[in-house]
Amino acid sequence: MILYPAIDLKGGQCVRLLRGEMDAATVYNDDPAAQARAFRDAGCAWVHVVDLDGAFAGRPVNGDAVRAILGAVDVPVQLGGGIRDRAGIDRWLEAGVARVVLGTVALRDPDLVIAACRAHPGRIAVGIDARGGKVAVEGWAETAEITATDLALKFEDAGVAAIVFTDIDRDGALQGPNLDATGALARRLSTPVIASGGVSSLDDLKAIATLAGDGVAGAIVGRALYDGRVDPAEAARVLAEAA
Template identity: 50%
Template sequence: MIVIPAIDIKGGRCVRLIQGAMDSETVFSEDPVAMAQQWESQGAERLHLVDLDGAVSGATVHYDLIERIIKAVKIPVQVGGGIRSLNRIEHYLSAGAAAVILGTAALQNEPLVKEATRKFPRRIIAGIDSKKGRVAVRGWTEVHPEEAATLAVRMEEAGVAALILTDIEKDGMLAGPNIGLFREIGMQVEIPIIASGGVTTLPQIQQLAEIPGVEGAIVGKALYTGALSLPKALAALRGEEA
């Protein structure tokens, strides 16, 4: 079980949103590169980067900034947000990204997912964002009738290495994750699940770790507000004291 700090980029800055609303941003850093280095220095084993502007527009906006972040740290970085072509996937992987996250493309362009997983095995992750059990796309601005669990099974069949599951209504609320969602989908797929949305406390992370298939938790606002200490969480998961 690993804890993965999230760095969401909007307007070139590191921000957190509430339930994905683009007008609800709180800026936590003007320098996302320095923020990435800070999480690495605190023991992070992996980083989760999202181009929020790209997710909404459908085209990568902050490629140069994300490339600088990737090169500024030594730990693996997974990248998402507006990645909807094989060319862009190749660009990020060539820049040093450990994995690329496909969200809207996972729902709307399954042939791309299959082609990407064939060309880059173990490096394509499906990002599934759930709102009341349905899939949300385009930076969470549109809700599709397909169920998140159904898409999860399809993505496993398409060959993705892992799933990032986010409960939008929990995201940024500091109110705890949707344990039921992760249990439900964990019973239907065999690939690793990374849980996201509302993860706030160490007991919640430990509860997630007990769910079969859940191998990681993405944490954002709780780290930025100080509600959760990354070094203490990592030490506790190792059975140590920080």
């Protein structure tokens, strides 16, 4: 299992939101590249980056910060937020992003996701963010009628590298991950699932590790790392030992 430390970008800074509310942002670092280096130096094998402004604008906004991160670390970077067309997908992958996470466009234009998977095998993930089990898009500002599971099933044979599943109600709240929903989703899919939202302790990560057999392949952790509740090196070790 892989630890994905999260760098969420707003106004060029590393922030964390509470339940996806842009007005409830806490700034943790004004140097995203330095934050990425700190995670790498702690032994993290990946970095998960989200352009929050881009998610709301529908286009990349924090491109300079993303490029600075790419130039600062030699570990693979997973990027989501505001990537809504083929040109954007191709551009970021050519720039050095290891994996692009497609969220809103996965709901709006699933054929684009399928085509991108064919063109870039193993480098496209689908981000599914759920509120009350229903998919939320446009930076979590809108909730659709489709369930997270039904959307994920649309991409079962597309060659998606992973489904990044976020429970919005847990995100940034430090209330523990939604193990039931994450495990249930993973058991319905052959595509690996990356858990996101709510991790507040090593015990939470150990609980996620028990879902390895269900198809959960990693966990994204944000606020708990920045608050010092979870040590990144220890977190990476706990997940790496999951069987």
